[in-house]
Amino acid sequence: MAATEEYDLVVVGHGAAGLAAAVTYAEAREGARIAVLERAPREERGGATRWTGAFLRVAEDRTLDPDWTKRMQRVSAGLADDQYCRLLERETPTTMRFIEERGVKLLFDQFPFAHTLVGGPPAMRPAGRPDGGGKAIVEALSRILEGRSGVDLLYQTEAVRLTISEDGAVDGLMARGPDGLLRRLGARDVVLACGGFEGSSEMLSRYVGPKACDLRLIAPGVRNNRGDGLRMVTEIGGDTAGQFDMIHAEAVDTRTSAADAVIYGFAAGIFVNGNADRFFDEGRDTWDNTFEHIGFEIWRHQNQEAYWIADAKTLAVPGVEHSLLSDVPPERADTIGDLAAKLGIDSEALEKTVAGFNAACGSQEFDVHRLDGKSTIGVTPPKSNWATPLDTPPFIGIPLTSAITFTYGGVRTDLAARVVTPGDVTIPHLYAAGELTGLYYHEYPPGTSVLRSLTFGRLAAEHAAAHA
Ligand SMILES: Cc1cc2nc3c(=O)[nH]c(=O)nc-3n(C[C@H](O)[C@H](O)[C@H](O)COP(=O)(O)OP(=O)(O)OC[C@H]3O[C@@H](n4cnc5c(N)ncnc54)[C@H](O)[C@@H]3O)c2cc1C
DSSP states (O other), X not given: OEEEEEEEEEEXXXXXXXXXXXXXXXXXXXXXXEEEEOSSOGGGOSTTGGGOOOOBSBOTTSOBOTTHHHHHHHHTTTOSOHHHHHHHHHXXXXXXXXXXXXXXXXXXXXXXXXXXXXXXXXXXXXXXXETTXXXXXXXXXXXXXXXXXXXXXXXXXXXXXXXXXXXXXXXXEEEEOTTSOEEEEEEEEEEEOOOOSTTXXXXXXXXXOTTGGGOEESSGGGGGOOSHHHHHHHHTTOOEESOTTOXXXXXXXXXXXXXTOBBOOOTTSEEEETTSOBOSOTTSSOHHHHHHHHHHHHHHHSXXXXXXXXXXXXXXXXXXXXXBOOSSOOEEESSHHHHHHHHTSOHHHHHHHHHHHHHTBOSSOOOTTXXXXXXXXXXXXXXXXXXXXXXXXXXXXXXXXEEEEEEXXXXXXXXXXXXEOTTSOEEEEEEEOGGGBOOOBSXXXXXXXXXXXXXXXXXXXXXXHHTO
């Protein structure tokens, strides 16, 4: 085994959480010795963060959606850590300043369809995202670390297990480098920020259940998130949090292997399965509150096969192209039968489903900019809003399958991001942040994963630096 190298801080993971931790620590302690481990080669660095558009549940004044903490309690039935959520809310303006002051430009986009991302009733207000998506965060924070004296960015280097001193405090970890050899990195503090277990088919099957192997990965970067952080923490007695049998899944275009080929602009259409039957109340709520459930349903109950069907009314929504993220345009046809043929599903069955749906649409005003209450009458499942007939060619359709974005279950921490045991004591010198930490139950109110990764990565390093 190669000789031990000694660091003040070892960070595992080169995504939002790990980079926020490393930059915060480097700036707080000039000359500190820091190692950042990344399983991927340099050109693929950045995990999930590199591939996300990084929608942030943040309004133009840089505050978090004021309804988010209440929503987290409601959807999780009180299981989500309320103190963590409230702290995230308080820290959001500082996190926004943290990335903006380090070169990340924020954009505030008007979505084409009503959403609840910035609080209040479903609305069309702009919500934030970094110009250049998550990759802009990865590049801006990596630049600060690159070439900085005392900082080693170790690519193709995997953390294998934590090392602990005789009294049980974490004092470093074992890592395997590109030469295949193990070496020990000694550290005063370790921050684990190595993502969830979406990249491990074995762990997905263990926790999420049967058919997990059928889930596509939403982007190449997530394949490196293989549950190592969760394993390393539980091996030394750390606790867990979050719902282990639930995932954040999204419906993506089957015709492309491009990352993040998600369909958000579905308000005016319907979803059908491989038998051309509807299976979901497409107008149950705004897109941000339903897209995950549609993805999950396609995977769990529809054999990974579904089709989104709409008509010219969707194409007429200004900016709709920003809500259909696939790099392949929808299939188009002048009749529903021809569209079915193009999609490879039974024409008669689709015509029958669409005719039944059209006949059930009420006469209220149709408006995708709010929950318009225009619901179907007498079809199962109902469509509770935006139930407008599909009667205006061209008809459009996209074949869909479900892709996993991240896992809900992870490590439990306190508010300083210190890993805790089931007995609520902290494991000395061990921190965890980002997707590795468990938070969500039942539903993911979106636009908060990058935000919490940045925030708790930063808080972990602030605490470690203050106690060094
Ligand atoms: C396509 C896509 C779209 C998304 N859209 C949004 C969105 O709009 N808004 C939002 O908030 N969130 C979104 N998310 C989720 C969000 O991007 C992630 O949850 C967040 O970026 C996670 O950050 P992280 O730092 O915790 O993990 P990651 O960014 O995944 O970083 C984990 C790092 O750990 C490394 N690693 C793993 N194991 C080891 C090991 N043993 N040793 C060394 N390194 C290791 C990985 O290679 C990676 O560099 C999206 C994700 C994807 C993929």
